[in-house]
Amino acid sequence: MLARLLLPLLLLATAPALQAQPTTVIDRAAVVARHAVRNSGVNPESALTVGNGDFAVTVDATGLQTLERIYYDNGLPLETRNSWSWHSFPNPENLRFEDTLAPAPFFGRQILYPTQQNTPAGRYYRENPQPMPLGQFQFTLHGEPLRTEDIAGVQQTLDLWTGIVTSRLLVRGQPLEVTTAAHGSAAVLAVQARSTLIASGELQVRLRFPYAYRTSIAHKPPFIWEQPERHRSTLTLLAPSHARIAREADGTRYDTELRWSTPAELVSASTPQLASPHDFRLRATSGDTLAFTAAFADAEHPVANETVASTLASSKQAWADYWTK
Structure with missing residues (x-):
């Protein structure tokens, strides 16, 4: 019982000291x-x-x-x-991006993906545009x-x-x-x-x-x-x-x-x-x-x-x- 009564008093006594601790600011420029x-x-x-x-x-x-x-x-x-x-x-052959696509099954559906990289269109659109x-x-x-x-x-x-x-x-x-x-x-x-x-x-x-x-x-x-x-x-x-x-x-x-x-x-x-x-x-x-x-x-x-x-x-x-x- 005594300890339970003293604990709040100890917390009150130490609170000012805790509050007085200076806040450390990181010197970011130095870091x-x-x-x-x-x-x-x-x-x-x-x-x-x-x-x-x-x-x-x-x-x-x-x-x-x-x-x-x-x-x-x-x-x-x-x-x-x-x-x-x-x-x-330049694209003198008018290659189309659509020519790079091929269907693939996806959860019961057919989805077009650009998988035809070894075709002329696939090679062209793999390289173009570039930075x-x-x-x-x-x-x-x-x-x-x-x-x-x-x-x-x-x-x-x-x-x-x-x-x-x-x-x-x-x-x-x-x-x-x-x-x-x-x-x-x-x-x-x-x-x-x-x-x-x-x-x-x-x-x-x-x-x-x-x-x-x-x-x-x-x-x-x-x-x-x-x-x-x-x-x-x-x-x-x-x-x-x-x-x-x-x-x-x-x-x-x-x-x-x-x-x-x-x-x-x-x-x-x-x-x-x-x-x-x-x-x-x-x-x-x-x-x-x-x-x-x-x-x-x-x-x-x-x-x-x-x-x-x-x-x-x-x-x-x-x-x-x-x-x-």
Whole structure:
């Protein structure tokens, strides 16, 4: 009986002490920072991606997609993709999706399923439509893509709190620092690169466009870099620091708009000796920095007019919001 009487008194006595305990708030930024992704070399199995859930760009140790073939052959493909750009190869035989269907019993009924994959229609509709690759960004040295032997001292970090990749490396002994980010909600890539090799004109940014994916290869289809006559890339200079490249392939159309905030010029890589209608170069005309955005748009998705600064700010805000929800 005494214990039953004392128990409420003990609870009342300890209640203030329990209430006085401070509430522990998790420092989410510190927790996320502990898991930053770091690369200390060229690792094709550790490509990093910036994006927003609707648009993404995967980069190598240079902060761009310079070592595309090495990463594809030995690890992860380096791609620029969004959720709304799709492509289909021509269908001159007018193959119908209905021709892929065959009846199968289902609880006493006959249901049509697309099981005829080994027919012409089955093969066509297995491969079409497929995502449309949105172009590839590379560093070139003296007009040629950087090679692994040109690169040393890689220190690369993906800050998960901000969604920004910072890449520091040596290119033939000269420092190169690259910042890469995607806008928090729009299909916009931001890049800022600094090096004395940029100032000398030796290091440039290359943007080139493949025709499509080779979808006959399953799971990791490579780009189709040949067949330049099957697609178009039309360059239009809209302002001294603003250009549009209109893309068209088999009825798929989209625009790539480039804006640069440092002294630079965008030119076609085509020469009288070499036709490269889908290959472009951004080169500095003054200073040691190239800073630009690449925005992707089509008829249903207007182009986003963003700068490097606004894109970086958007990435930081979007990822901070994500981690604090």
